[in-house]
Amino acid sequence: GxxxxxxxxxxxxxxxxxxxxxxxxxxxxxxxxxxxxxxxxAGPVLTDPPGMHVKNIADDAERIAAQRRSEGLRPHTDSTAGEYADPARRVVRPGTFLLESGYQVDGEDGLPALAMSTNVGGMGAHWTGACPRPGDAERIDFLPDLDELLDEAERLLSVDKHPFAGAPYTDVVRDRLAAEFDPGRAADRRVQPMPLAVHRRDDGALIWSGPDVVFGDVTRDNPNFSLYAESPVKRVLIEDGKAVGVHVNGVDVRARYVVVACDALRTPQLLFASGVRLPALGRYLNDQPQTVFAIRLRDVREPAADTGDATEIVGQSGVGWVPYTDEHPFHGQVMQLDASPIPLVSDDEPALGTIVGLGWFCGKDLQASDRIEFDEDTTDDYGMPKPTIHYRLTPRDHETLARARTAILRAATALGEHIGTDPFVLSPGASLHYQGTTRMGPVDDGTSVCGPNSEVWGVDGLYVAGNNVIPTPIACNPTLTSVALAVTGARNIAAHLTTPTAAATTGR
Ligand code: FAD
Known part of the structure; x- marks a missing residue:
């Protein structure tokens, strides 16, 4: 309700x-x-059921309205929705909004494109749905059951590992990339279709998974479950080292367990506002430096004009994936972007479906000094402690970006004709993947905020969720992994709630 x-x-x-x-x-x-x-x-309900992906809203005007309602106090999306800002500046996507200030300190790179969404479903109502599994150093080595947790996350997000299997260019894209990148790779790290959180309705319509799919009918039908929209939590109530509730819209709601899943910026913000100020809080912030390029597929037959929705290239070439490896510490994604940040040559009408965007995301060189600092005395638009981003690309990050540039050019040349001469490096924050600010660790040594169950060190019953929990310099799209970490945290709470002995030993 x-x-x-x-x-x-x-x-x-x-x-x-x-x-x-x-x-x-x-x-x-x-x-x-x-x-x-x-x-x-904090945000409004956009859809029925709540948390649905806005791409599933067929009516353009309704979809744009839903995007605007996700954009906080200064909505920007209008009828030109889908356009990217100048990629050299502050890229902003429909359904998201940027920090007004505090995103860049003089002399640092900052995260000018750091974005968030405020709506039921969060960014999960606006995402692309790419759900790759982490590999090599992206994996969290102190979680022995990570693969089983990722299986669960795939179930919750309704991930299809071979979407668009019948699309006309899927094989062409994969084969060309495989010839370039597969030699020497382990089987799970070879070029493959990108698993996507998407399914087809019986009538063939594509349905993108939003948090409505994660909740599922089972949650919506649970008489003990309630969703309160437009309910920004200002403070977690903590007594004697235990979370005991939340303060929301002027009211205290008592709780035995509190889970903070407010994104990588606002999760540490809410903890800070609640007096939880562990040394690692807000630190090890990492975004994925991203470079993009575009090509026109070489030597392919033009798709027949009547094959599906010709403007949707995912229906033509699917989404290709060049997985991260320790030797090649970046994650490659090959697809039509929702709206390309690359100015395409306008007087050149391409064959439908043959223009493909390439995006390479890099793993960051983790630094404790990359952090969100919160101000005790100044508040943001929402009355919460004002954040300031401290963020620098290190020499190693510049080297990784240079190597990613080489890799994206190799991929582009393998696939077709370059569009433009040089890959773009997007402004920091444009990846929309921010990790580390409440990171998980195996022990409380001052470099993590929570333990392997996502419970905050030193505050019983307080759990954190989101990409901010991921401790590794992940380069792939992180949502599958953060949902996997949420699964283990939720199981831990469920075990406490249903096991009398566990409840007794923890005093609950
Ligand atoms: P969010 O989805 O950000 O939700 C956090 C919620 O917390 C928000 O609704 C917010 O309003 C709410 N909140 C914040 N503060 C408070 C408060 N104090 N009280 C109450 N509520 C609060 N990821 C991928 O893995 N693959 C992709 O292909 C991909 N593509 C993307 C494309 C786009 C255009 C965008 C915008 C994102 C994309 N992402 C992708 C990122 C993905 O959406 C996020 O990783 C994911 O949504 C994070 O989930 P979350 O639950 O941690 O946080």
């Missing part, structure tokens, strides 16, 4: 309704059906 009468107390309060907050609600519903679960989301 979206009524504003909050319960006095619940078993689990989840703050944030993106894919990771939704994953907690889903797993808790499945494993602890009698637990009373409340999700508090």
């Amino acid at each position: 979206d009524d504003m009468t909050y319960p006095d107390d619940v078993d689990v309060a989840i703050v944030g309704s993106g894919p990771t907050g939704a994953a907690y609600a889903r797993i808790l519903t499945e494993r602890a059906p009698s637990a009373r679960i409340a999700v508090f989301e």
Whole structure:
């Protein structure tokens, strides 16, 4: 229900309704059906069911309205939705908004394109749905059951590993990239179709997974589950080293467990506002430096004009994936971008579906000094501690970007004719993948904020979720991994709630 009468107390309060907050609600519903679960989301409900991907809204005007309603206090998307800003400046996508200030300190790179979404579903109502598995150094080596957790995350997000199998250019793209990159790679790190959180309806329509899919009917039908939109949490209530509830819209709601799933910027912000100020809070911030290019596929037959939606190249070439490896520490994605940041030559009408965008994302050289600092005395537009981003690309990052440039040019040459002469490097933050600010660690040694179950060190019952929990310099799209981490945290809470002995030993 979206009524504003909050319960006095619940078993689990989840703050944030993106894919990771939704994953907690889903797993808790499945494993602890009698637990009373409340999700508090700062933004509005856009869709019915709540949290649906806006791409599934067929009507253009309705979709644009939903995007604008996700853009906070200064919505920017208008009827030109889909256009990118100048890639050299602050790239901003429909459905997201940027920091007004504090994104760059003099003399540093900063994260000018750091973006967020404020709506039921979070960025998960606007994402591309690419769900690759992490490999090599992207993996979290102290989690022995990571693969099983990733299986669960694929179930929750409804990931299809071979979407667009029948698309006319899928094989062409894969074969050309494979010839270039596969030699010497382990089987799981070879060129392959990008797993996507997408399915086809019986009538053939493409349905993109948003958090509505993660919640699922089982959660929506759970009489002990409630979703409260337009309910920004200002503080987690903490007493004697235990999380005991949340303060929302002037009301205290007591809870036995609190999960903060507010994205990589606002999760550490809410912890800071609640007096949780571990040394690693906000640190090891990492975005994926990203370079992009475009090509026209060489030597392919033009698709027949009546094959599906000709403007949707995913329907023509699918999405290709060149996985990260330690030797090649970047993640390659080959697809039509929602709207290309590359100015295409306008007087040159390409064959439908033959223009392909390439994006290479790099793993960051992790630094404790890359961090979000919060100001005790100054507040942001929402009355929360004002963030300032400290962020630098190191010499190693510049070297990795230079190597990614070489790799993207190799991929481009293998596939077709270059469009433009040089790959672009997007402004930092444009990846939309921000990790590390409440990172997980195997032990409390000052370099992590939570343990392997996502429970914050030193605060019983307080859990964190999101890409911010990922401790590795991941280069691939992170949502599958952060949903996997949410699965293990939710199972841990469910075990406490359903095992009397565990409850007794933790005093709960
Ligand atoms: P979010 O989805 O960001 O949700 C956080 C929620 O918390 C928001 O709804 C916010 O309003 C709410 N919140 C914040 N503060 C408070 C508060 N104090 N009280 C209450 N609520 C609060 N990732 C991929 O893996 N693959 C992709 O292909 C991909 N493509 C993308 C394309 C686009 C255009 C965008 C925008 C993102 C893309 N991403 C992709 C990133 C992906 O969307 C995020 O990784 C994912 O949504 C993160 O989930 P989350 O639950 O941690 O946070």
